[in-house]
Amino acid sequence: MQILPRHYVFLGLFLLIGITMALDISVDVKVSPYTKKMHAYIDSLPEGSTLIISFDHEASSLPEIRPIALAMLRHSFQKNFKLIGVSLYPEGTLIGYRLMKNIAKEYDKTYGDDFVYLGFRPQYIAAILAMGESIESTYPQDYLGNDYNSIPMLSNIQNYDDIEAVISIADGSLTTHWIEYGGQFNIKILGAVTAAMVTTYDPYLSSNQMTAMIGGLRGAAEYEKLLGMKGGGSRGMLAQSAAHLYIIFLVILGNIFYFRSRKKGGKS
Amino acid sequence: MNRQIPLIVCFSFGLVMFLQYFSNHTISRSVNLAILDYWQIIFAFTLIIGVVSFIKVNLTKISRRIDRPYLIVGLLGMISMPFMALIWGIKADSPFMWMFENVQAPMASTVFALLAFFVASASFRGFRARSLQASILLGAALIILLSRSNLPLPYTEHLSELADWIRNYPSMTARRAILIGIGLGSLTTSLRVILGIERTWLGGER
Amino acid sequence: MIILIAAQSLFNSDRLATFLISLIAILILLYTTYFQKRKKPFTIRKINGLKAVEDAIGRATEMARPLLYTPGWGGDIQRPTTIASMNILSFVAEKTSQYDCDLVFPTHDPVIMSVAQEVVKESYSRTGYPDRYKEHNITYVSSSQFGYAAAVDGIISRTKPASIFLLGTFEAESLILAETGNSINAIQIAGTDSTIQLSFFIVACDYTLIGEELFAASGYLSGNKSILASVQAQDIMKILIALFVIVAVIWATIESLNGGQLSYWWKF
Known part of the structure; x- marks a missing residue:
């Protein structure tokens, strides 16, 4: 790092991302088989199916998580699913509620009939296991303080047996807990995760413990393309591609310095 | 005796949770639900330990003039947020939410965004073709990066296929092997705790 | 007959395989902890x-x-x-x-x-x-x-x-x-x-x-014998898993070479 001070590397990346974001150009992306599988699975569910959307993230990852969450919500509301929102991180609770409420408004959905937000429960493992026994016992009231029994769309929902699938929107490893603990109840788990976490879930995806997954800003851009709309995902693609190229440039530069210093007999 | 009681409690609950997993009986299900409820309640109480410790440690350090400005800001945040939540609630447009959206979220996002900068510096420093193995790693990284860059390259299609192959075979094989090792390590550690062989969590007795 | 019905309601037969594997794991751990550790000291490779x-x-x-x-x-x-x-x-x-x-x-x-x-x-x-x-x-x-x-x-x-x-x-x-x-x-x-x-x-x-x-x-x-014994237990379990994978791969290969349907007995 002595050859090129860290600060210059940081400054270069900052300028590159700043400029490409300011350009606000959408880049066309090729849809990957992973995203196609996710889209096809959600599309194949019958109208009126009940899904849990779990906002398992913190505020920090919102720039990456938001386009993914919006794509999931839009597709679900387009398909007229009944959505139950939960959050296993305190910071994701309000974010999830706002996202659900705003997108529900776009599709004229009514709270209590078409979607409901149950909010946060501490200790994610205990919460996931408890919902497998009884969602009502885990959430006697929804996020707004309404009794579980008073919410029309929950009248026939007891536990995971009445749920078609869980979509875990996560910036960390919480989806793993949905797979490992929720999976005991034979519920389908769908992952909508940040790019850094994608390869973590590959083994679960290939063993069908996870049904489908989309990952990162690129996953969001691909999903937006399948839904036929523009969003944060496709807008961020230029910056992401530029950052990838910048890192490739840095790797090549680092190796040039390395081989030059080795030729001179010095140490890198 | 003060070590024996926690060990007995640990063993009993470990055994109950292990056995209930294999039963569909209503009693077993209700025992499970009750334990899960208590688990969540106990967790909420542990946060009090954190808050008390945070205040105590920060006050001690402030009185010793160690990192004073940082600790004062930390303490103010710790006191002001619950204070605002108690007085004005946490609904939209409340001061609590204003702080959450305009202070907490941007600060957390900023620290998260640092990751991109550190990935850049770590790539520059770490990805060197020092040996055959390192060169293979470097090649794989470049293929993955290029395939995700949306560049109109002549062989984009093949590059994506190659990247998916790397992800689905060599990468996943290694990941699975590591996962099996971790799973077995977790299993034996958990069994050691339940059977009372492992006692470090009680504060020592290696 | 009554005993059989009672046993069925007590035990979830879907989880029989997990139960047996857990028992094997417990027995291996107990064996290495209480019997094997009395024998020659167990050493770990250099890390x-x-x-x-x-x-x-x-x-x-x-x-x-x-x-x-x-x-x-x-x-x-x-x-x-x-x-x-x-x-x-x-x-x-x-x-x-x-x-x-x-x-x-x-x-x-x-x-x-x-x-x-x-x-x-x-x-x-x-x-x-x-x-x-x-x-x-x-x-x-x-x-x-x-x-x-x-x-x-x-x-x-x-x-x-x-x-x-x-x-x-x-x-x-x-x-x-x-x-x-x-x-x-x-x-x-x-x-x-x-x-x-x-x-x-x-x-x-x-x-x-x-x-x-x-x-x-x-x-x-620490050189703690109990912990070293559990490392030995992990190794025994790993060998068993490796043997299981090898047998399953050979079995599946032979079945597919014979042109028949895969029996998937390993997916218990």
Whole structure:
């Protein structure tokens, strides 16, 4: 790092991302088989199916998580699913509620009939296991303080047996807990995760413990393309591609310095 | 005796949770639900330990003039947020939410965004073709990066296929092997705790 | 007949395979712990990261700088990785007490903090230096992921520890911490069960314990027979799994070569 001070590397990346974001150009992306599988699975569910959307993230990852969450919500509301929102991180609770409420408004959905937000429960493992026994016992009231029994769309929902699938929107490893603990109840788990976490879930995806997954800003851009709309995902693609190229440039530069210093007999 | 009681409690609950997993009986299900409820309640109480410790440690350090400005800001945040939540609630447009959206979220996002900068510096420093193995790693990284860059390259299609192959075979094989090792390590550690062989969590007795 | 019905209602036969595998695992662990350990001593292969532990503590002592140890944001105390990390902490604390080196332990979880305080206090007492124990060095900083990352980064930047131990369950904060440690030229020993973060640690840290090495570490460092016995149990289980995989692969290959349908008996 002595050859090129860290600060210059940081400054270069900052300028590159700043400029490409300011350009606000959408880049066309090729849809990957992973995203196609996710889209096809959600599309194949019958109208009126009940899904849990779990906002398992913190505020920090919102720039990456938001386009993914919006794509999931839009597709679900387009398909007229009944959505139950939960959050296993305190910071994701309000974010999830706002996202659900705003997108529900776009599709004229009514709270209590078409979607409901149950909010946060501490200790994610205990919460996931408890919902497998009884969602009502885990959430006697929804996020707004309404009794579980008073919410029309929950009248026939007891536990995971009445749920078609869980979509875990996560910036960390919480989806793993949905797979490992929720999976005991034979519920389908769908992952909508940040790019850094994608390869973590590959083994679960290939063993069908996870049904489908989309990952990162690129996953969001691909999903937006399948839904036929523009969003944060496709807008961020230029910056992401530029950052990838910048890192490739840095790797090549680092190796040039390395081989030059080795030729001179010095140490890198 | 003060070590024996926690060990007995640990063993009993470990055994109950292990056995209930294999039963569909209503009693077993209700025992499970009750334990899960208590688990969540106990967790909420542990946060009090954190808050008390945070205040105590920060006050001690402030009185010793160690990192004073940082600790004062930390303490103010710790006191002001619950204070605002108690007085004005946490609904939209409340001061609590204003702080959450305009202070907490941007600060957390900023620290998260640092990751991109550190990935850049770590790539520059770490990805060197020092040996055959390192060169293979470097090649794989470049293929993955290029395939995700949306560049109109002549062989984009093949590059994506190659990247998916790397992800689905060599990468996943290694990941699975590591996962099996971790799973077995977790299993034996958990069994050691339940059977009372492992006692470090009680504060020592290696 | 009544007994059979009662037994069926008591036992979930879908989980018979899991039950049998669990029993085998328990028996193997008990065998290695109570019978095998009485025989010849069991040794673990050389793990470079663990050989460097004492050097790292010595370096901090010589430079009169603190040593920082953190178990990451991703785990809580019931996670086996955290328990393994506490075992290593116990060893590290013994050494820092003997060398009179400051041990700083920031964490995101109040329970981990309490356990770590007990572990360190006990280690200091065991070596005969209880007066060197500083409770305020073992602190809870924040439950928020990047609040924790910022706090630990701040501590690293201000106290400039000579050695940093990143051992536990890490998520996206891993590289942020490791790169900050690298920027102050600290010697860094990392280890995690999070496969995606391993790649970051390998690039940014001096030594990395990969997955199960973290579990073996405490036995390796302390020479504790019970822990070494459980490492031996893991190896026996690993051999059984490998044999199972080999048999299943050969079986599937023969079945597919014969042109018949795969029986999938291994998917019990």
